[in-house]
Amino acid sequence: MSLFLIAALPFLGAVFPALLIRAGRNAAASAAGLTTFLALMGLLIHSPAVLRGEVIAARFDWMPGLGLNANFMLDGLGFLFALLILGIGLLIILYARFYLSREDPMGQFYTYLLLFQGAMVGIVLSDNILLLLIFWELTSLSSFLLIGYWKHLPEGRQGARMALAVTGGGGLAMIAGMLILGNIVGSYDLSVILQNKELIQSSPHYMPALILILLGCFTKSAQFPFHFWLPHAMAAPTPVSAYLHSATMVKAGLFLMARMWPVLAGTDAWFYIVATTGLVTMLLGAVIALFKDDLKALLAFSTVSHLGLVTMLLGFGTKFAAVAAMFHIINHATFKAALFMTAGIVDHETGTRDVKRLGGLRHLMPITFTIGTIAALSMAGLPPLNGFLSKEMMLEETVHTTWLNSHCLVPGLAVLAAVFSAAYSFRFVSHVFLGPQRDDYPAKPHDPPVGLWLAPAFLVILVVLIGLYSAAIVGPLVAVVSSAVIGGEKLPYYSLKLWHGFTPALYMSVVATLGGLFLLALHRRGEQIWNALPRPEAKVIFEAIINAFTRLSRLITDELHNGVLSRYAVIFVTFTVGLGYYAYSTGTIGIETRVPLPAQIIPIIGWICLVGATLGIMWFHRNRLLSLVLIGVVGLIVSIAFNYLSAPDLALTQISVEVVTMILLLLSLNFLPTETPWDSAPARRWRDAAISVVAGIGSGALIYAIMMRDFAFPTISDFHLANSYKGGGGTNVVNVILVDFRGFDTFGEIIVLGIAALIIYALTESVLSTNVRGYLLNRKPHWPQSGDAHPLMMVVVTRVMMPIALMVGAYIFFRGHNQPGGGFIAGLIVAIAYLMQYMASGYTWAIERQRFYYHGTIGWGVLIAAATGLGAWFNERPFLTSDFGYINWPPLEEFEWATAMLFDTGVFLAVLGAVMLALDSLSRFAWQPGMAQEFPMDINPLRDDPPEEEEKEQV
Amino acid sequence: MEALVASAVGVLTAAGIFLILRRRTFPVILGLSLITYAVNVFLFATGRLALNAPAVLNKYEEVPYTDPLPQALVLTAIVISFGMTAVIVMIALSAYLSSKDDHIDMTAQDCVDAPGEDA
Structure with a gap:
């Protein structure tokens, strides 16, 4: 199976549990299990090749410009970890099915679990460090979801947040380290980096890279002083x-x-x-674990300790230590998963995991007792179990290690850690299962159903078998994994067997075991001393740091973001002007290369109108209606100017947008105060005026400078002009750019427009469902109302114009590809045709006669545009590639048919729907009861004339 | 001609910014509309000015064409700006109808009354 598929399977499978949960919990669990099983099988197919020492690779250039390639590789190391992730994942899926209760949302659980699994598999199979970093962060995020799965528990939420902060923060440091590493080597591909040991170690950036990468590793693997997140993550459900x-x-x-x-x-x-x-982590974790009463906390700190053990072995830097580390990873995974599951079973069946409330369970839960005892003894490092083997190798290696010229420091501390490790393992067995039976268990203990004990039992069998026949079962795997770790060099001499003769390691093991028993016997005294000792509480320190940061950020936010919008605007404008001035005063400006166009009399008149209207708006802006009229003047002049300056499409668009904008603003003014009161002091007004004049001069000067010079770089417009007809089949280059060259932009824009319209609709809905509706029904209009809401002349004229306007819309639409026009403009024109009916005959009248919904219109527009774009795929072209041809139907003239026209239909529908939905929503504010009884211009002899007072203001 | 366009852009920008700095919603909306005009004309003018040279290809003779690219960008900008104006108008209107207040600035009192964030 392709490595891509193995890495992708968990992500693909993550969809199913969430969907299948409606079909029951078994369906969700089976889907998750099946996905994992498939991925596991895919992995195992590669096992013969991997065990022969081959490296399997799958490469795909994702973003080669960034050096980010989706390269996967499978060597011994990746194989071992993927095997653990998928194999134990499968067991966990089985276990969780029986562990989670009926109230827990199991679909969510499996979805999170598979997401996490996919991220983990991605890490171990990545052959590109950037890709690895992506998966690395994904594990932080998905583990956050898993740890906080019981959202109702504050411990769960806090634990999840702490884990995310610590591991995510470490991940950020690691990103920096990896980037430095990639920079040293000049490639982000792991297989290249791993070939460049001398280059990396001689680089001056080796130290920063090392520290940053190790920060990532230590936080993730809960090494001192970042170990504190792991015990708090125990608030998660036990399968997690x-x-x-x-x-x-x-x-x-x-x-x-x-x-x-x-x-x-x-x-x-x-x-x-x-x-x-x-070393520190190993010792510290072991000591703390001995004094934890919560079973899961005990296991959590023992995990910290064992992680420290492996870290220490990797830190020794010798080949033998690397072999021991890999072997211990296998062993630890088997016995620790079994122990966690045992703790979960005990918790599930007795209702508590407090060691102080347990004991004597060996007869009540014999199966659990057997499983738990074997796993715990392996953790203690007793023969003939697998934990013994790797612990012996570790002790053996410490004997040969000197730390700052001291020969006995490392072995001594390692033995001490082993003593505590044996002690907490024995405690796990004796304080839970041995001892007298009690009669105050929170629930009546009994062995769980087979679904719960099957998974740990399987692991415990592995524990025993690996212990007895290690060389046969895991020997080849350890060899190939270790050679992958040490970079393909020759493996050191080691032998996986129980009896090595009377070696120092054996004596150390004996000391550890006896010391463990001794400590267990003294546990009560030890606990008194431990409790009397002052200890820093990591959670308190962590929260103090987090709170300090929160206060700092709140302080900054409150200062900068105080809700005074006009202050933001002042800061923004002055800052931008300042930047512009800086650029102007430090940069150079070329000489003017263009000859200005002569200014004729008509443009000058237009300019006077525009400037006059603009100044008028500034002067009279308190009178809102007047300023609207003046803004209409500005809009008209701008559209005429577009037309004059060779932009007919823009002129058409601007003038039609102008109409709908004016209607919109007039409608809204209907509900807003008609006057703006004075509420800023004269000094402030002068300051604002000064700022705006400077900004205006700046922008005017800038555009003048641009217009007087030729392009600094060759323009891409020549390409568009040259290919518009050849490639796009249209002579109106602006339209061809919109629907063809830059069709993807246009596609995005109609979606934005549609979203804007939907926002308006949603806002209207929510506002009208509050007491605003009552206010609107009782409000008095600003101005005296016309006696005739629907003047006869206007009704007649608009109805006559309706078909004409629609025809104009169709005409503009169809000619758009070759002449000024197109979907945008046609959409606006048709919208205006409808709006005329609203205005003349009334909103209610128009709505009653309307046969389509605007939401649907927007949706169809976007869908048609998308479908046109997707159509290109079926012809093996990129998204939105257009095609065209010419059709000759006598007696019609030859005409052109382009897929771009279909796309333009989508644009047309989206624009029409969006404009209408926006104005329709606003119109609903004006709705008054009794409107429906009015019949503008309907000649109906049976109708009574409506009474005088029912005449209400109309839209 | 260039001077006319440039000065028009300058005047529209200045007026737009002045209105944006007012403290009620309606002038701010007007100011945004004016700035929209200014920005659209600005973008359009980066294609340089040309008379009687629309970017509509002529099959029969060689004629000069103006730059079509800024026009295409501005065309969508005009339509989008309608959407933007409509959303702002609706927000302003809803805020006014709900609170009977059309100030754009939050006061210190508003900040006190605002519901506290998740601590």
Whole structure:
């Protein structure tokens, strides 16, 4: 199976549980399980090749300009992790089906789980560090959803937020580190980076890159001092904890350290940072775990400790340590997932996971007891279980490690950690299962249904088998994984077996086991001492830091964003003008190369009208109706100017938009105050006037400078002019650009227009459903109302004009490809034709006779435009490629048919629908009861003349 | 001719900005309309001015054409600006009808009354 498919399967599958949950929980779980199973099978198909040491690759150039390629590779290391992620994922899916209760939304759970799984698989299969970073951040996001799955629990929400802040923050640091690394090597492909050890380690940027990448790894893998998020993430449902903290999320950091091991490891910096952090984490996690009463917290800190162990081994930088690290990852995943599931079962069946309230469960829950005990003893490192093997290898390696000339520091601390590790493992068994049976369990304990214990039982069998026959079962895998980690060099000598003779490691193991038993016996005393010790509480510190940041950002936001819009505008304008002045005073400006066009008398008259109207608006803007009239003058002059300056399409558009805008503003003025009161002091007005005059001079001077010079670079317009007829089949270049060359822009614009209209509709709906409606019904009009709401002359004229206007619209539409016109203008003209009916005969009258809905019109417009664009795909062309031909139907003249015209139909419908929906919504504000009884100009002898007082203002 | 267009853009911009700096909704809407004119003419004029040279291809003789690209961009801008104006008008209208107040600025009192954010 292609690596693309393996990585994509969980994401594709994530859709199904959310949909299938309506068919029941089994359907959702099966869909999730089946997807994972398929991906797992796809992976296993590659296993013979991978075990032979081959590297499977799948490459796809995604954004080559950025160096971001969707390259995947599968080597031993990726194979091991993908196997853990998918294999344990499958077990978790089974377990979760029986663990989650009826109230939990299970569809959501599986969807989140598969998203997370996909992100994890993506990390381990990526052969491009940018791609890896994308998946890395995806794991942070999807784990946030999983940890916070029980949204009703505050601990769940806080834990999820903390995990996101810590791991996401570390991820950001890692992005920087990876970019530095890619910059050093000159490629973002892992396979290239891994070949360049000398280049990277001799670079002056090695240290910053190393620290930043390690920050990402340490936060993800919960290394000291970032370990605190992991225990808080235990608020998640147990299947999530079992998955995230045994096999996946926290192993991502280890994976990355292992992946980068060939190029980053081997320096002193690497050894002292990584090995020391790992050692401290291992010891600290083990000590804290011993004193946790919550089963999951105990396991959480033990996970922290084991992650520290692996980190330390990777930090040693020797080949043998790398082998031990890989082997321990396998072992830890098996026994820790089983232990989490056991803890979940205990919690599920007894109603508590507080160790202090448990004990004596061995006879009540024999199956759980067996599973839990074997897994815990493996965690303690007892033979013949798999945990013993890798712990021996770890201890063996510490003996050969010197830390700052000290030979016994590392082995000593490692043994101490092992003592505590054995102690908490024994405690898990003895305080939960051994001891006297109690009679105060919150629920009556019994073994769970098979669905719950099957998954951990399977893992425990692996624990035993790997322990007994390690070389046969995982030997080849460990060999190929380790050789991938150490960069394909020769493997060191090691042997996976239980008995190595009387080695130092064996004595250390014996000490650890006996010490563990001793500590367990003294647990009560130890706990008293532990509780008396002052300890920093990570959560309090974390929250204090977060709160400080929140206060800071709120302070800044409140200062900058205080809701005074006019202040924002002042700042924006002055800043822009200042920038413009800076550019002008520091830059150079070329000489004028164009000869100005002579100004004839008519343009001068137009200019006087426009400037006069504009100044009039400024002067009289308090009188709102008058300023609307003057704005109409400005709009008219602008459209005439467009026409004069060789832009007939713009002139047509501007004048029709002008009409609908005027109607819109007049309608709204109907409900707003007619006068603007004075409410700024004269000083402020002078300041505003000064700002605006400077800005006006700036923009005028800028455009003058542009107009007097030729293009600085060759223009692409010549291409459009040359290809408009040849390639687009139309002679109106502006229209061909709109529907063909830049059709995608136009497509976006009609969507925007449609959304704007829908916003207006939604606003109207929400406002009219409040007490505003009552106010509108009782309001007094601003001006005296006309005695005749629907003047006879106007009604007659508009009805006669309706078909003519529609015909003009059709004409403008059809000629648009070759002559000025097109869908935009036709849409506006037809909208005006309808609006005339609204105005003359009344809104209610027009609505009653209308046979289509505006929402649908917008929708059809966008769909038709999209369908036209998609049609190109069927001819193996890119989206929105247009085609055209000529049709000759005698006796008609030859005429042209272009797919662009279909696209233009979409534009037409969207514009028509959007304009009408906007004005229609506004018109509904004016609705008054009793309007429907009026019959403008309907000659009906049976009708009584409406009484005088019912005549209401009409739209 | 260029001077006329440039000065018109300048006057429209100045008037538009002056109105945007007012404190009631309606003048701000008018100001936005004026700025829309100014910006559209500005963009259009970046294609340089030409008389009697529309970008409609002539099959029969060689004639000069004006720059079609800014025209196409401005055409959609004009239509979009209608959508924008309509949305702003509707927001202004709804705000006024709901609160009987058409100031655009929030006062300190508004900030106090506003519902608190999630702490």
